[in-house]
Amino acid sequence: MSLSPLYNLSKLKYFYGSGNEIFIEEDDHNLSPKFQLESLYLNSRGQGARAFPKFLYHQFNMQSLDLTNIQIKGEFPNWLIENNTYPQELYLDNCSLLGSFLLPKNSHVNLSFLSISMNHFQGQIPSEIEARLPRLEVLFMSDNGFNGSIPFSLGNISSLQAFDLSNNNLQGQIPGWIGNMSSLEFLDLSGNNFSGRLPPRFGTSSNLRYVYLSRNKLQGPIAMAFYDSFEIFALDLSHNNLTGTISEWIGRLSNLIFLLLSYNNLEGEIPIQLPRLDHLTLIDLSHNHLSGNILFWIISTHPFPQHNSYGSMSSSQQSFEFTTKNVSLSYKGSILRYFTRIDFSCNNFTGEIPPEIGNLNMIKVLNLSHNSLTGPIPPTF
Incomplete structure (x- = not known):
């Protein structure tokens, strides 16, 4: 699809061309279209373009721009922000962009949504980003x-x-000031090289609902890190080096739906407060050193709360990894699609399998392997 036939449409303000095979013509920079777009959506199926559409250099009223999956292979186009008076949303995911993340020279107070995931950017995140x-x-x-x-x-x-x-090469400690960001709801720092301890009172002042810190090198106890994080729905601390016990404060997370603590060095028994979490639908404590009897609880099937101020974005971005029987299942999308899963495998649990687990008619995955359980398989199974 070429856009040059549209250049004479002087009243054109909105163009939606997503899902097509985009062809970026090799025209001259001086070939200026008669329109001034406010929204342009060219989210393609991964075709190559080699360069930004040249007519974009002549656009000054752009508010929303989506070039996702167009393989441009250039630097970050800070000129797109600088040239337009009121830029609000910029989507440049999977565009093969590379080099440093080049910020605009001046402050742009209108840009509220910036997505540059799945590119080849390198270097540090500029400290001037807030300014x-x-x-x-x-x-x-x-x-x-x-x-x-x-x-x-x-x-x-x-x-x-x-x-x-997520999935960068960031390192150092997770900064404690993240817990003071009062508007923050969704945080994903997974797949990096963060080390050290979790910040104390991680969610004291924030409204954190989704916290993904898996696949890092975090150490020490979970302690009181999420003591005040009452709003958390999903907490993923898996694949780290966390130690100590699962503290009793876990019972304070009354809205918790997903809890993933697998592949750590946690020990001790499951606190009695954990079974009291009425909304819990997925729990993975596998590959730790937990002991004692397996406690039974009824896992709620209450609908997932959908009150977040950034709309449908969270549905597409929620992601987590659940591993069972050495098969890693990665989920991304609306968590309403997933059913109850329990994984207590590869621990030191003892005693019999509680027969009440057989009454969980919504359960899809139950993994109790590689423990020291005794007795028969309950007839309720």
């Missing part, structure tokens, strides 16, 4: 090659609601 993009609400930078630490200035973006830095 140049002070009103960001959603920032997705996953699946790149960013390194270094998270800049302190990000903590000053008080409007930030969703923040995804």
Whole structure:
């Protein structure tokens, strides 16, 4: 699909061309279209373009731009932000962009949604990001090659609601100021090289609902890190080096639906507060050193709360990994699609299998293997 036949449409403001095979013509920079677009959606099926559409250099009123999956293979187009007066949303996922993340030279208070995931960016996240993009609400930078630490200035973006830095090469400690970001609801730092202990009172001032910190090098006890995180729906701390016990404060997370603590070095018994979490539908405690009897609880099938201020974005971005019988199942999308799963495998649990588990008619995955359980398989199974 070529856009040059549209150049004479002087009143054109919105163009939706997603899902097509985009052809970027090799025209001259001086070939200026008569239209001034406000929204342009060219989300393609992965075709190559080699360069940004040149007519974009002549657009100055752009508010929303989506070039997802167009293989451009260039640097970050900071000129797109600089040239337009009121840019609000910019989607550049999987565009084969590379080099450093180049911020615009001046502050742009209108840009609220920036997604540059699945590219080849490298280097550190610029410390000037708060000064140049002070009103960001959603920032997705996953699946790149960013390194270094998270800049302190990000903590000053008080409007930030969703923040995804997963699958990069970031290191250092997870900064404690993240817990003071009052608008933050979605945080994904999984798949990096973060080390050290979890920040104390991680969610004291925030409205955190989704926390993904898996596949890092976090150490020490979970302790009181999420003591005040009453709003959390999903907590994934799997594949780290966490030690100690699962503290009694877990019972304070009354809205918790997903709890993934697998592949750590946790020990002790399951606290009695855990079975009292009425909304819990998925729990993975596998590959730890937990002991004692397996406690039984009824797992709720209450519908998942859908109140988040960044709309449908969370449905597409929620992701977690569940491993059973050495088969890793990665889920991404709306968690309403998934059913109850319990994995207590590869621990030191003893005693008999509680017969009440057989009454969980919604259960889809139950893994109790590689423990020291005794007795018969309950007839309720």
